[in-house]
Amino acid sequence: MELVNQHAKGIMEECKLRARDAGLRFDDETLEYIVTNRDMIELSPKIMIPTLYDYWVHDVRVLSGKGMYEAYPSNPYETVINTRPAISFYNDNNPDWLNVMIFYHVLAHIDFFQNNLYYKNTWDVDLAGQALADKRLIAQLRSEKGRWVDYVIEFARGMDNLVGFQRDLNRALTRDQGHVPDRIDFYFDRFLQKIKSVPQHVYLKEIDRYNQCQKDHADFFGKVTEQYPEFEEIFQKEKQKNAPGKLDVMEYILKYSPFLRREENEWMKSVIHIIRSTSLYFQPQIRTKTMNEGWASFWHAHLFLKDERIRGHETDFAKVNATVTAMPKVGLNPYALGLRLFEHIQEMEDKGRYSLDYFQLKDAILRTKFDRTKNTGMDYIFSVRENMEDFSFINTFVDQEFVDRHHLFLAGKRFNPQHNTWQYYIKSKKVDDYKEMIINTLYHPPDIRVVEEKTGNGILYLDHRFENKPLKQDFIENTMIGIEFLWGGPVHLETSVPATTAQPGSPYINFWDPGTAGSPADSRNAPIQWKRVRFIMKDRKLHKQEL
Amino acid sequence: MITLDELLERDKKREQDGFKRKIRIGRIVKPGAGNREKIIVVPTTVEEKFVHDDTLLVDQSPGEGEPTGGTGEGEEGDIIGEQPVRPEEGEGQGEGDGEGPGEGQGGEHEMEANAYELGKVLSQDFELPNLKDKGKKRALARYVYDLTDKNRGVGQILDKKATLKKIVETNMSLGRIPDVTRIDSAGFVVSPRDLIFRVLSREKQYESQALVFFLRDYSGSMGGKVTQTVVSQHVMLYSWLVYQYERQVETRFILHDTEAREVTDFQKYYSYKVAGGTKVYTAFQMVNEIVEKENLARDYNIYVFYGTDGDDWEKDGKQTLIEIEKILTYAARIGISVVKHTYTGTKETEVEKYIRGSGVLDRQTHLIKMDVMGENVDDSRIIQGIKTLIS
Numbered sequence: 001m002e003l004v005n006q007h008a009k010g011i012m013e014e015c016k017l018r019a020r021d022a023g024l025r026f027d028d029e030t031l032e033y034i035v036t037n038r039d040m041i042e043l044s045p046k047i048m049i050p051t052l053y054d055y056w057v058h059d060v061r062v063l064s065g066k067g068m069y070e071a072y073p074s075n076p077y078e079t080v081i082n083t084r085p086a087i088s089f090y091n092d093n094n095p096d097w098l099n100v101m102i103f104y105h106v107l108a109h110i111d112f113f114q115n116n117l118y119y120k121n122t123w124d125v126d127l128a129g130q131a132l133a134d135k136r137l138i139a140q141l142r143s144e145k146g147r148w149v150d151y152v153i154e155f156a157r158g159m160d161n162l163v164g165f166q167r168d169l170n171r172a173l174t175r176d177q178g179h180v181p182d183r184i185d186f187y188f189d190r191f192l193q194k195i196k197s198v199p200q201h202v203y204l205k206e207i208d209r210y211n212q213c214q215k216d217h218a219d220f221f222g223k224v225t226e227q228y229p230e231f232e233e234i235f236q237k238e239k240q241k242n243a244p245g246k247l248d249v250m251e252y253i254l255k256y257s258p259f260l261r262r263e264e265n266e267w268m269k270s271v272i273h274i275i276r277s278t279s280l281y282f283q284p285q286i287r288t289k290t291m292n293e294g295w296a297s298f299w300h301a302h303l304f305l306k307d308e309r310i311r312g313h314e315t316d317f318a319k320v321n322a323t324v325t326a327m328p329k330v331g332l333n334p335y336a337l338g339l340r341l342f343e344h345i346q347e348m349e350d351k352g353r354y355s356l357d358y359f360q361l362k363d364a365i366l367r368t369k370f371d372r373t374k375n376t377g378m379d380y381i382f383s384v385r386e387n388m389e390d391f392s393f394i395n396t397f398v399d400q401e402f403v404d405r406h407h408l409f410l411a412g413k414r415f416n417p418q419h420n421t422w423q424y425y426i427k428s429k430k431v432d433d434y435k436e437m438i439i440n441t442l443y444h445p446p447d448i449r450v451v452e453e454k455t456g457n458g459i460l461y462l463d464h465r466f467e468n469k470p471l472k473q474d475f476i477e478n479t480m481i482g483i484e485f486l487w488g489g490p491v492h493l494e495t496s497v498p499a500t501t502a503q504p505g506s507p508y509i510n511f512w513d514p515g516t517a518g519s520p521a522d523s524r525n526a527p528i529q530w531k532r533v534r535f536i537m538k539d540r541k542l543h544k545q546e547l
Numbered sequence: 548m549i550t551l552d553e554l555l556e557r558d559k560k561r562e563q564d565g566f567k568r569k570i571r572i573g574r575i576v577k578p579g580a581g582n583r584e585k586i587i588v589v590p591t592t593v594e595e596k597f598v599h600d601d602t603l604l605v606d607q608s609p610g611e612g613e614p615t616g617g618t619g620e621g622e623e624g625d626i627i628g629e630q631p632v633r634p635e636e637g638e639g640q641g642e643g644d645g646e647g648p649g650e651g652q653g654g655e656h657e658m659e660a661n662a663y664e665l666g667k668v669l670s671q672d673f674e675l676p677n678l679k680d681k682g683k684k685r686a687l688a689r690y691v692y693d694l695t696d697k698n699r700g701v702g703q704i705l706d707k708k709a710t711l712k713k714i715v716e717t718n719m720s721l722g723r724i725p726d727v728t729r730i731d732s733a734g735f736v737v738s739p740r741d742l743i744f745r746v747l748s749r750e751k752q753y754e755s756q757a758l759v760f761f762l763r764d765y766s767g768s769m770g771g772k773v774t775q776t777v778v779s780q781h782v783m784l785y786s787w788l789v790y791q792y793e794r795q796v797e798t799r800f801i802l803h804d805t806e807a808r809e810v811t812d813f814q815k816y817y818s819y820k821v822a823g824g825t826k827v828y829t830a831f832q833m834v835n836e837i838v839e840k841e842n843l844a845r846d847y848n849i850y851v852f853y854g855t856d857g858d859d860w861e862k863d864g865k866q867t868l869i870e871i872e873k874i875l876t877y878a879a880r881i882g883i884s885v886v887k888h889t890y891t892g893t894k895e896t897e898v899e900k901y902i903r904g905s906g907v908l909d910r911q912t913h914l915i916k917m918d919v920m921g922e923n924v925d926d927s928r929i930i931q932g933i934k935t936l937i938s
Contacts, residue, residue, distance in 0.1 A: 059549040060592045067589035161596050327618040411617030421629040426621050427614055437614055446597050475595035
């Protein structure tokens with residue numbers, strides 16, 4: 001792994017100027033490294049951060065990655081990591097013209113990292129440096145505590161998808177607006193009016209008294225607490241409920257676990273902190289994959305074709321670009337989908353179709369002709385890249401026009417007993433079906449929170465807000481063993497499972513076995529019934545209770 | 548970088564600390580030209596978290612797979628392509644379930660080397676028992692050369708201890724040692740005939756040789772995890788035997804639905820799936836035919852391992868039991884693994900019922916074993932199963 005040479009860096013700097021002219025915004029400083037395929041294999045388990053802490057699971061992934069490479073060699077072109085300065089890696093076998101294309105791609109990624117609001121909490125962090133400090137800390141702990149450090153990492157990683165990413169983000173984005181009601185506002189607006197419901201004359205009298213106190217520089221709240229001794233407590237409770245938000249599972253354990261509070265276990269907290277903040281750091285990246293890749297593909301195509309330095313390589317470009325951005329006949333490609341969606345949004349906005357007029361227009365022919373020549377599409381996609389993430393991006397902008405234009409469909413797969421084959425067919429061309437299928441592929445960790453009312457007597461009580469998708473049963477036991485370890489007591493988890501204990505069988509059985517023909521098939525068509533259950537992890541044993 | 552051995556060492560410590568093992572032995576198949584697949588043994592592991600289970604789609608009709616995206620012309624309902632469920636020869640065998648190691652003619656050596664490694668790992672790290680030599684063991688003669696024979700006067704290496712003994716002996720008979728408690732070696736007479744040398748000689752070495760039949764049901768009911776579990780267990784068993792017999796293992800593979808067929812290699816044994824109904828006896832019958840026709844019982848330790856979901860159209864298993872009894876007259880071991888579908892619950896399957904009912908497990912306790920597990924078991928349970936089958 002080494003820095004790119006001066007020649008390549010020169011190409012990169014030239015690309016930056018052109019990208020800036022086109023409207024992309026990013027820091028001046030960037031670092032580019034040349035890496036081999038082998039380096040890439042070793043980096044990828046560490047999410048491409050060379051300084052990430054050591055952990056045996058990463059080693060396992062590297063070993064299997066190497067085996068995989070032996071069987072199926074791959075040749076990734078680049079990777080960018082969201083740090084300050086932004087670091088990108090280039091394959092040592094890329095030719096120069098290809099690097100021009102890749103530089104544009106990378107610059108668009110950097111622009112995305114540095115402008116999309118979901119990344120706000122990562123903007124002030126030098127991740128590579130932070131990771132290095134974390135790595136050293138973990139290495140030092142490991143020399144003292146041995147393999148127990150790895151258990152703590154393992155158990156902390158077991159719940160690192162239950163972090164309050166949105167909550168932290170929300171806090172960061174609203175911090176500047178002075179959102180938290182202060183004591184005075186709370187007293188007058190909520191406490192007196194809503195909680196105590198005092199008559200109007202009492203309320204006015206209090207305002208008078210407040211104004212008087214202001215004038216005399218006298219203490220106003222002294223009397224309040226005399227009259228309402230409970231005020232302070234209610235205010236504090238309210239403040240906690242609204243302002244910092246509820247603690248996520250990891251934070252709750254960090255703060256209240258009796259086990260971690262013991263002096264000899266203090267060190268575990270720093271490990272959990274590291275895991276938690278690393279996970280938080282990567283949350284925006286997981287949640288904007290389609291957009292981020294689409295944005296980068298959009299810009300590499302736009303900027304590359306205008307760049308005179310690549311004359312003579314147009315066909316080479318076309319080949320590489322096609323392999324990256326082609327829509328597969330069956331399957332999904334986030335690069336391709338994101339790219340087309342950005343182009344679609346730009347065109348819709350250029351024609352002024354995100355408007356009430358267009359929305360209300362029912363005539364199909366008039367709709368295809370609708371064009372207000374607003375030409376604001378470019379600005380519009382810039383604001384989309386700033387304010388959205390994959391879910392809102394797809395949910396908002398994938399429309400019937402988009403599906404029709406690119407001939408998209410929901411591809412079904414069914415068993416054909418005559419030919420003994422899987423048959424692929426066009427299941428639906430409706431936008432809602434297509435959209436639902438894509439949204440189902442997006443990252444969406446389960447919503448699991450601590451129920452404080454039920455937590456106590458050494459028991460940690462977790463509640464899974466059910467969204468019609470059960471938890472993966474095989475994983476529950478080991479995950480809960482980890483949480484039990486870090487909590488230092490029994491852990492309860494409330495969730496939903498299918499109500500029928502016998503799962504419907506393999507569908508093929510009916511075709512062949514006359515004895516059971518028909519019966520399991522019928523039950524399969526009925527919607528699954530769900531019931532609430534409680535999983536109890538105690539002394540590393542899992543029990544299940546119906547509720 | 549950490550090695551596989553170190554990883555497994557660490558994994559063993561987990562058990563001491565009261566946690567489950569987490570390293571599994573994964574297998575990657577590298578398809579090659581013709582039948583030359585290569586398998587690569589790699590460690591894998593799963594990081595458990597609370598995640599949604601996407602396999603349980605709420606609305607799914609029978610025979611329907613998971614939908615995905617697509618692009619192209621056509622109307623709703625149009626068929627855009629077909630893909631064989633059961634790849635046959637020449638039809639792009641791919642990765643199977645992502646689980647199938649492959650062995651092909653010509654690729655055999657590589658497969659063996661890997662299987663040997665895996666077998667070593669399994670025996671050492673998972674503490675699978677060593678093979679006990681059974682009475683039926685056949686010998687394979689092989690010659691090795693070693694400095695074992697002794698020769699007086701001339702030779703390659705002087706055996707000092709034996710020579711000294713001889714010298715003392717000679718001097719005693721000459722009466723030159725009057726007091727055995729006070730020997731003065733300075734006064735010894737040394738005859739050239741007293742020098743004893745070791746010389747290179749040909750030694751016969753005996754090794755056992757094994758023939759393993761792997762049998763499995765690939766009928767319609769075997770889809771999904773059941774097959775995966777059975778084949779995982781069989782690849783481990785195979786590897787373990789390769790290690791135990793120092794690679795002197797021959798294998799035969801038989802698949803059956805309502806009839807049995809022999810396939811040439813592991814790859815096919817693994818990847819073929821989802822055919823018709825189920826007649827268990829056909830597979831065992833084929834074993835008997837092969838053994839008889841090729842006169843194998845004389846020269847080999849014969850092992851028969853059979854994997855099934857327990858389903859059999861022949862509910863009483865009469866014919867199966869006849870065939871099994873026949874095999875028991877020459878086999879070193881029959882191991883039957885029943886991998887149950889989750890939906891069968893605790894109910895006994897047909898195969899379990901008639902095997903237990905026949906009492907053969909008790910009568911021939913050294914020769915036949917049965918292991919029953921659910922389809923969702925992990926590697927450690929599978930290995931536990933192997934222990935049962937070969938104990």
